[in-house]
Amino acid sequence: MTRTEEFEGLRPLLFAIAYRILGSVSEAEDAVQETWLRWHATSTVPRSAKAYLSTTVTRISMDVLRSARVRRETYVGPWLPEPLPADSYEDPARSAELADSLSTAALLLLERLSPLERAVFVLREVFMFGFPEIAAAVGRSEAACRQLAVRARRHMDEGRPRFEADRKERDALAGRFFDALKKGDVDGLRQLLAADAQMVGDGGGKAPQLARTVVGDDHVARLMTSLFHTLASLDVTLEAHALNGQPGAILRDRDGKVVNTWTLDVVEGRVQTILSVTNPDKLGHLGPVADAWALNREAHQARRTTP
Structure with a gap:
């Protein structure tokens, strides 16, 4: 050899x-x-x-x-x-x-x-x-x-959490989670989230990101449905994909470029944490990266022109 x-x-x-x-x-x-x-x-x-x-x-x-x-x-x-x-x-x-x-x-x-x-x-x-x-x-x-x-x-x-989710149960939960998200079902999402669920965003100052970590099942459910509704209106699609051995999704713009990723951390049958990465420096290995700032401007423009 x-x-x-x-x-x-x-x-x-x-x-x-x-x-x-x-x-x-x-x-x-x-x-x-x-x-x-x-x-x-x-x-x-x-x-x-x-x-x-x-x-x-x-x-x-x-x-x-x-x-x-x-x-x-x-x-x-x-x-x-x-x-x-x-x-x-x-x-x-x-x-x-x-x-x-x-x-x-x-x-x-x-x-x-x-x-x-x-x-x-x-x-x-x-x-x-x-x-x-x-x-x-x-x-x-x-x-x-x-x-x-x-x-x-x-x-x-x-x-480490005391109880880690079975892989099949975790994947099934993620499927229900993304189905509810696509339907805009806030109540359905809330039922799948832990009471103290969090959404954490990493933009590194190079892409739009959350001003702070969002905490609580109701806040997270409403934020997620609002975000996805806005992204879907810009022809962004959600592609379910395992990331780091966990259920997650890659979101792509109308040209197929990567906008961001979501990874779900599941504990005791509920989604405990949603980790969102928008920093373009951390997405390049997934394919061509979208201009998240341009999408953000497009979303703001659409809101201003909507009667």
């Missing part, structure tokens, strides 16, 4: 590691590309290509995350991970097995960890690396990595 073939065989794993550490598709792709450049340039012949490449992509991702966290301190509004389609990038043979670690909720919990804790948790809890491999990857002793893993696991467990 050639070095290129070895790398390509491991590419899904390398991307999966980088994305969970970084929460960004574009940054994960860059980390994998940098790993390839280093692999191509080295004259070293490692005993294990998997160990060598996993170590390299982990270290690159940790460095990127440290600088990214400085940028996120000045980020405009809430920061959300880039939405990842279920049928892209990941190893299809392990997609179901790894789905929970891909959820936006899990990625947001990982944001609470230091870059070192995050890397150790991802390698150990998600990909089941041994502590000798983890120690080599992050440059710490095995004993230190064991302590980091325990601490990271504790932080993650503290933030």
Whole structure:
């Protein structure tokens, strides 16, 4: 097997590691590309290509995350991970097995960890690396990595919901949710939302976004139906699509360009959180991105001219 073939065989794993550490598709792709450049340039012949490449992509991702966290301190509004389609990038043979670690909720919990804790948790809890491999990857002793893993696991467990929805039940609920949304059925939506449901928007200051997080089943139901009614009047269509292993939707304009995504976080048989990403920098991997500001102006113009 050639070095290129070895790398390509491991590419899904390398991307999966980088994305969970970084929460960004574009940054994960860059980390994998940098790993390839280093692999191509080295004259070293490692005993294990998997160990060598996993170590390299982990270290690159940790460095990127440290600088990214400085940028996120000045980020405009809430920061959300880039939405990842279920049928892209990941190893299809392990997609179901790894789905929970891909959820936006899990990625947001990982944001609470230091870059070192995050890397150790991802390698150990998600990909089941041994502590000798983890120690080599992050440059710490095995004993230190064991302590980091325990601490990271504790932080993650503290933030997880007590009861997570069954996948089939979750998908069925999402189907009813989007049907009610398309019909403009506020009462129907309200019944599917948790009493303290939230809608969180990430525009990064580069697209129209919510002024604040919207809280409460009635407020969220009314906002969602109003938003979708406005978007539908502009010929925006809703395409149900699994994102980060969760039910969601990609919204596209009349030319098929991506306007935004919605991801549903389902807990105890109700939609707990709706995560809306409109930042164009986080949507480019889904296809050509629409001009959300132009759509916003068109919507305002339509409201002014409607008798």
